[in-house]
Amino acid sequence: MQPLTQIRSRTVVLPTRDIDTDQIIPARFLTTTSREGLGAHLFADLRFGSDGEPVAGFPLNSPESEGCEILVAGNNFGCGSSREHAPWALLDHGIRAVISTEIADIFRNNSLKNGLVPVVVRQEIHDRLLASPGAEVLIDVERAMIGLPDGSEVSFPIDGFARYCLVEGIDQLGFLQQQLDEISNYEEQRPWKP
Amino acid sequence: MTTARTLFEKVWADHVVVDETPDTPAVLYIDLHLIHEVTTPQAFSLLRDKGLPVRRPDLTLATMDHSTPTTPVASLKDLLVVGESAAAQVRQMQQNCMDFGIELHDFDSEHRGIVHVIGPELGATQPGKTIVCGDSHTSTHGAFGALAFGIGTTEVGHVLATQCLLQRKPKTLAVEVSGALGSGVGAKDLILAIIGQIGVDGGTGHVIEYRGRAIEALGMDARMTVCNMSIEAGARAGMIAPDDTTFEYLRGRPRVPQDAAWDRAVARWRALPGDADAEFDRTVSIDAGTLEPMVTFGTNPGMVVGINEPVPDDTGDTSFRKALDYMQLETGKPLTETGVDVVFVGSCTNSRLSDLQQAASVLKGRRVADGVRMLVVPGSQQIKKAAEDIGLDRVFLEAGAEWRESGCSMCLGMNGDTVGRGQLSVSTSNRNFEGRQGIGARTVLASPLTAAASAIHGRIADPRPLLDEG
Ligand code: SF4
Numbered sequence: 001m002q003p004l005t006q007i008r009s010r011t012v013v014l015p016t017r018d019i020d021t022d023q024i025i026p027a028r029f030l031t032t033t034s035r036e037g038l039g040a041h042l043f044a045d046l047r048f049g050s051d052g053e054p055v056a057g058f059p060l061n062s063p064e065s066e067g068c069e070i071l072v073a074g075n076n077f078g079c080g081s082s083r084e085h086a087p088w089a090l091l092d093h094g095i096r097a098v099i100s101t102e103i104a105d106i107f108r109n110n111s112l113k114n115g116l117v118p119v120v121v122r123q124e125i126h127d128r129l130l131a132s133p134g135a136e137v138l139i140d141v142e143r144a145m146i147g148l149p150d151g152s153e154v155s156f157p158i159d160g161f162a163r164y165c166l167v168e169g170i171d172q173l174g175f176l177q178q179q180l181d182e183i184s185n186y187e188e189q190r191p192w193k194p
Numbered sequence: 195m196t197t198a199r200t201l202f203e204k205v206w207a208d209h210v211v212v213d214e215t216p217d218t219p220a221v222l223y224i225d226l227h228l229i230h231e232v233t234t235p236q237a238f239s240l241l242r243d244k245g246l247p248v249r250r251p252d253l254t255l256a257t258m259d260h261s262t263p264t265t266p267v268a269s270l271k272d273l274l275v276v277g278e279s280a281a282a283q284v285r286q287m288q289q290n291c292m293d294f295g296i297e298l299h300d301f302d303s304e305h306r307g308i309v310h311v312i313g314p315e316l317g318a319t320q321p322g323k324t325i326v327c328g329d330s331h332t333s334t335h336g337a338f339g340a341l342a343f344g345i346g347t348t349e350v351g352h353v354l355a356t357q358c359l360l361q362r363k364p365k366t367l368a369v370e371v372s373g374a375l376g377s378g379v380g381a382k383d384l385i386l387a388i389i390g391q392i393g394v395d396g397g398t399g400h401v402i403e404y405r406g407r408a409i410e411a412l413g414m415d416a417r418m419t420v421c422n423m424s425i426e427a428g429a430r431a432g433m434i435a436p437d438d439t440t441f442e443y444l445r446g447r448p449r450v451p452q453d454a455a456w457d458r459a460v461a462r463w464r465a466l467p468g469d470a471d472a473e474f475d476r477t478v479s480i481d482a483g484t485l486e487p488m489v490t491f492g493t494n495p496g497m498v499v500g501i502n503e504p505v506p507d508d509t510g511d512t513s514f515r516k517a518l519d520y521m522q523l524e525t526g527k528p529l530t531e532t533g534v535d536v537v538f539v540g541s542c543t544n545s546r547l548s549d550l551q552q553a554a555s556v557l558k559g560r561r562v563a564d565g566v567r568m569l570v571v572p573g574s575q576q577i578k579k580a581a582e583d584i585g586l587d588r589v590f591l592e593a594g595a596e597w598r599e600s601g602c603s604m605c606l607g608m609n610g611d612t613v614g615r616g617q618l619s620v621s622t623s624n625r626n627f628e629g630r631q632g633i634g635a636r637t638v639l640a641s642p643l644t645a646a647a648s649a650i651h652g653r654i655a656d657p658r659p660l661l662d663e664g
Binding site for chain 2: 015016017018020022023026027028030031032033034035045050074075076079080081082083084102104105106109110113114159160161164172173175176177179180182183186187190192194
């Protein structure tokens with residue numbers, strides 16, 4: 001994974017609450033055996049009509065959303081399935097951070113392991129961001145701060161270990177592999193075996 | 195003095211290989227890793243790239259369920275009915291399991307089925323285990339007092355390579371269920387009511403423990419229905435303390451210990467329930483006696499009402515409005531006059547034998563209404579066989595329903611079993627998300643009884659009058 005310290009970008013806003021993983025990427029696109037190319041199907045049923053044409057008015061179809069790396073989404077983003085295809089699709093499309101008031105556990109976990117930054121902010125900050133699509137925002141992963149369009153800064157919660165891995169570009173599997181002796185000890189010494 | 199611990203805390207503590215610190219998460223050992231064809235190919239590719247073996251193939255169990263046809267598969271040609279890429283995914287799974295020495299319940303296995311159905315059925319799911327799968331409904335296995343949760347594909351790779359996961363300890367939420375469920379009201383209605391009460395994000399960051407008289411009274415199939423939908427409340431996992439009901443279910447199953455080892459296991463399991471004075475981070479309560487059959491009216495499982503209650507008033511929230519527009523439903527009216535196009539009885543929520551028996555009890559001697567397509571998909575080949583042994587297949591077929599091979603099927607519509615655009619489906623599955631059962635499909639979640647009653651009437655219907663008629 002590439003080290004990730006900062007993201008500075010204009011925002012694209014999707015105000016709907018409870019956007020689930022089936023909306024982020026519908027199940028019919030999960031028959032793939034690779035993680036490439038999923039961006040083409042990001043929000044497929046919201047972005048494209050039954051004729052396959054882009055839906056006018058859907059925020060990710062607007063020319064202004066071009067190049068936006070930060071998605072501001074309605075409350076409780078990413079609920080539903082454990083499909084890692086959801087963060088893969090967002091990243092493949094060019095989204096590198098999602099801001100909401102709440103982000104579902106499995107989606108958040110999956111995102112952090114792929115370099116997509118989940119940013120939870122309180123309602124008042126969220127309301128301001130929802131109201132100003134296209135505003136420029138700075139996400140400073142290293143300091144766990146977000147820089148708002150008015151120049152002010154607020155911190156956001158992020159697990160220290162996950163942040164360290166993002167900033168240093170560390171693969172968590174490598175960290176686990178360093179514990180293999182401990183794991184073997186545990187296997188040998190536990191009082192019952194599964 | 196030892197401090198009082200909850201069921202979750204006991205199972206968690208028992209599996210910590212390396213303690214969590216402010217800087218690093220805990221290394222948690224995994225006792226059972228369930229895998230299926232959709233969320234694993236990229237994880238196996240990672241192992242191949244790094245030249246790593248699967249650390250514990252003996253603790254890994256594989257099936258194929260998500261992208262598989264529910265019509266018989268005798269040859270490759272039969273597999274292609276779901277499409278080239280799904281067939282390729284299935285072939286990749288066969289290859290991966292062969293190369294890495296993992297037991298796979300393939301099309302020729304009499305134990306193939308939905309991953310969350312076969313784990314318990316084989317007795318691989320046991321109290322006190324940690325169980326993970328690249329699938330959010332892994333919470334199902336918590337019904338046995340296991341700590342079971344869904345993970346992503348990267349984490350599937352971590353478990354394949356190290357049998358461990360990096361985890362922060364979640365918080366605990368007790369859901370106390372008092373009273374007793376009324377006739378015609380079941381586990382599905384209960385869990386829908388709980389999600390309605392706490393919301394689809396009400397459990398985020400928590401492991402739920404379901405407790406109380408109404409929970410203790412449930413059989414294992416029903417407990418699995420409840421724990422299955424914990425994730426629909428955003429929870430990491432759902433758990434129920436193991437008791438005699440649990441042990442009786444497991445006794446004699448292929449993967450449980452036998453003879454003296456069984457007695458030792460039961461003795462260990464009896465120590466798992468939480469201590470009387472253990473504390474939870476949060477507690478919510480619900481009275482099972484007040485519940486009616488429940489149906490969802492919106493596009494997430496928390497948008498739910500009693501079958502005779504009106505759809506609530508518009509909250510002014512745009513997402514609420516959008517959901518009702520999508521569902522083509524109106525506020526202020528109950529769902530009971532709404533016409534039905536499709537009825538689906540299946541999924542890891544409600545496809546076990548007792549679910550099928552309930553649906554059959556309503557359908558017996560009756561016909562599915564004209565113009566309604568009803569699909570019954572057993573959760574596993576074992577359940578299919580058990581159902582056929584007691585003639586349930588005949589009941590379904592004579593009523594005009596379709597009777598299929600096991601799999602996820604219309605729960606997520608990736609195997610070609612889908613609901614058409616704009617059609618309304620009453621489904622015993624767990625997600626009524628937009629497009630979940632097919633593009634533009636409108637899903638109403640309900641119990642097997644309510645689904646069967648709706649099939650007969652051709653509109654959403656309360657099953658209780660039919661039960662009274664017998
Ligand atoms: S039945 Fe549905 S919810 Fe259950 S594992 Fe299959 S797709 Fe997932």
